[in-house]
Every structure is written in C-alpha cells, then in structure tokens.
Amino acid sequence: MSEIAQPQPVTPELRQWIIEQAKAGVQPESVLQSMVASGWREDVAIAALEDTLRGFLDERAKVAQLPAAVRVPDPLPAVAGIPTTLQAGDREVRVVLAMRDPRVIVFGGLLSHEECDELMAVAGKRLARSETVQTDTGASEVNDARTSQGMFFDRGENELCRRIEARIAALLKWPVENGEGLQVLHYRPGAEYKPHYDYFDPAQSGTPTILKRGGQRVATVVMYLNDPVIGGGTTFPDVQLEVAPVKGNAVFFSYERAHPVSRTLHGGAPVVEGEKWVATKWLREGVFR
Incomplete structure (x- = not known):
C-alpha cells in the first residue's frame, strides 16, 4: 500500500x-x-x-504607483524546465530562446516557408506607407519613426489568416477572438522602426477610446517572412537582445503592465542589405472588435 x-x-x-x-x-x-x-x-x-x-x-x-498588472499569455511553465518543442495546433514549433524578464520567446518554424511566401504575395498587392496609432486621439498617422510599408488583414479574412491565427491561439493558449488582425510590413534597405512600446500609454487622452475595442494590448508576435541579407533584427534595448530575422521563425513577448517597467522597449533595426518582410499579431486582454 x-x-x-x-x-x-x-x-x-x-x-x-x-x-x-x-x-x-x-x-x-x-x-x-x-x-x-x-x-x-x-x-x-x-x-x-x-x-x-x-x-x-x-x-x-x-x-511605485504603476498600472495594475493584467493576465498575459505565456506558453512556458512559470519556473519548471523549458521544453524544446511546443504543440501549436496543426504544427509543432521549436523553442529557440526563452527569457523570463522580460518574457521573450523565439519560436523556430512557427510558419512554413510556403505560408511566408503566400502572405507576402497577398499582402504585397495592398501595401501603403505604414502608420502608427496616435494615442492622444486614437487615430492613425504616418510617423517618421516607422519607415516601412504595410497593410492589415481583418481577423479571419482568408483561410491562410485563419490557420495562422488558430495556430498562435493554440500555442499561446489565448483566444483567437482576443487578437487583432495580422499586419504585414515590408522594409527596404535603410527602413527601420525605432524603439517603442506596443501597449497603449494610459497617460494619453486617446487611450480610453482605443481600449473600448478589446482592452489593453498584452503581447506581440512578430513572424519573419523572409531572410534579409544584413540587418533587420528585432532589438530589445533594455536587455541588450537582438533577434535575427529568420524566415518562418517568430519572436513573442508579453507585457503585464502598460509601463516601461515591462522592459519591452523594442524596435526593428535598419535593413542594411536586402529587404525584410514581417507579419505582426497583437493580442488584447479581451475580445477585439
């Protein structure tokens, strides 16, 4: 017994x-x-x-009078060992790198090369100068800090988007409905996105209007659709980390507080040679409408 x-x-x-x-x-x-x-x-x-x-x-x-912490997606155990692979619905992905503070995870093979090529082909027909959210009004505007071209898919707009969105939801254990539509960006030589935060600044007057659509952003997934020759990495200046843009791979990071204490300052380093294509998925606290 x-x-x-x-x-x-x-x-x-x-x-x-x-x-x-x-x-x-x-x-x-x-x-x-x-x-x-x-x-x-x-x-x-x-x-x-x-x-x-x-x-x-x-x-x-x-x-310290910081904004309240919110629940964020995290596919890895809190303190136990790191698995080498994770199941993402229809696809198994590799864990290439994992950092706890800030929570940054690099996934290997989140997308197939065929999916990357299809995203670039479909998005390429709809590119325009990239804009950023103007947090004092909630509107979008062209910003000198972002020198790429881009476009947005509606969530679930086509079969490819639905498949990728379902895969991310399964991997991160976060509802599909809590995600914004995929954004695809194209960077030519010299183009960059200077360091910034993805959450909406609570101090800005336009933030309450933005948050009505699904609450605060809590995590980001940046998927690399091609291999630039030189440059174009995703940088995290606060922790001296740069993630190489490898086709099919992705970098995930979360931010439980809408404050620089999250240490999620990040940017797209200038493309030195070649070009860079990425698809970005932002996740919200609640259902994004």
Missing part, C-alpha cells in the same frame, strides 16, 4: 525567505532547486514561489 503524501504547509517564514531571495536577485529557478533539495515537493514549491512572488511584485508596484 502506497504512502499518503503528508501536507507541507507554506509558513510565513518560508514566504519571507522567498522574498529575501528575490530582493537579493536570486533567480526563481535557483530558489526552486534549493527548496526541492531541502525536501519540499516540487509542486508545493512551485505554488509557493508563484504565489509569494506575485504578491511581492504587486505590493512593490502599488508603492
């Missing part, structure tokens, strides 16, 4: 110890390893870590 596992109570002393480790800069993975080595069951240790650190970070955010 198998033994019944005895409960392991999470005491105030344990929570205080976890907080002290966080203040000292110890990574959650190391804290988890120490707890397991000391006799804690892994499931209990993970739950204690997640709950304690969430409360600790929320309290610090209140003191």
Whole structure:
C-alpha cells in the first residue's frame, strides 16, 4: 500500500525567505532547486514561489504607483524546465530562446516557408506607407519613426489568416477572438522602426477610446517572412537582445503592465542589405472588435 503524501504547509517564514531571495536577485529557478533539495515537493514549491512572488511584485508596484498588472499569455511553465518543442495546433514549433524578464520567446518554424511566401504575395498587392496609432486621439498617422510599408488583414479574412491565427491561439493558449488582425510590413534597405512600446500609454487622452475595442494590448508576435541579407533584427534595448530575422521563425513577448517597467522597449533595426518582410499579431486582454 502506497504512502499518503503528508501536507507541507507554506509558513510565513518560508514566504519571507522567498522574498529575501528575490530582493537579493536570486533567480526563481535557483530558489526552486534549493527548496526541492531541502525536501519540499516540487509542486508545493512551485505554488509557493508563484504565489509569494506575485504578491511581492504587486505590493512593490502599488508603492511605485504603476498600472495594475493584467493576465498575459505565456506558453512556458512559470519556473519548471523549458521544453524544446511546443504543440501549436496543426504544427509543432521549436523553442529557440526563452527569457523570463522580460518574457521573450523565439519560436523556430512557427510558419512554413510556403505560408511566408503566400502572405507576402497577398499582402504585397495592398501595401501603403505604414502608420502608427496616435494615442492622444486614437487615430492613425504616418510617423517618421516607422519607415516601412504595410497593410492589415481583418481577423479571419482568408483561410491562410485563419490557420495562422488558430495556430498562435493554440500555442499561446489565448483566444483567437482576443487578437487583432495580422499586419504585414515590408522594409527596404535603410527602413527601420525605432524603439517603442506596443501597449497603449494610459497617460494619453486617446487611450480610453482605443481600449473600448478589446482592452489593453498584452503581447506581440512578430513572424519573419523572409531572410534579409544584413540587418533587420528585432532589438530589445533594455536587455541588450537582438533577434535575427529568420524566415518562418517568430519572436513573442508579453507585457503585464502598460509601463516601461515591462522592459519591452523594442524596435526593428535598419535593413542594411536586402529587404525584410514581417507579419505582426497583437493580442488584447479581451475580445477585439
């Protein structure tokens, strides 16, 4: 007869110890390893870590008067090991890189080369100078920081869009309805998108109007549709990271607070040689209409 596992109570002393480790800069993975080595069951240790650190970070955010944190998509376990592949509905994708703070994941093979070529062909007929959202009014405008050409598909506009949207939803465990339509951008040599944030600035007067369509943006997926010869990477200046634009691959990043503390400042580096095509998917808190 198998033994019944005895409960392991999470005491105030344990929570205080976890907080002290966080203040000292110890990574959650190391804290988890120490707890397991000391006799804690892994499931209990993970739950204690997640709950304690969430409360600790929320309290610090209140003191700093930061925007409230919202739920964001995340296909990877909170503190357990990183899988090498993930199932994305009709396709298996590789996990090429994973960063926790900020949450950045590079997926290998999210799109097939045939899907990339088809997206470029269909979108190429509808390109125009790219615009950005004017957050003080909610309207769109041409911005010198963005020197690409682009277009938007409506969500579910065609079979290809529906297939890609369903794949992203399955991979990230986030409803299809909470996503904006795909945007395709084309960068020629010298074109770039200077570093910026994808969330809508709560301090801008036009943001409440924008948020009526589905709430705040919470995550971004940038899919690379071709291989530029030189340049065109996706940069994250706050963490000194640059993701190479490899055809079929994608970079995902999330931002639970609409604030620079998210460290999701990012940009499209100038294309030095060749050209760059990308498809971007923005995810919202709620149903996007």
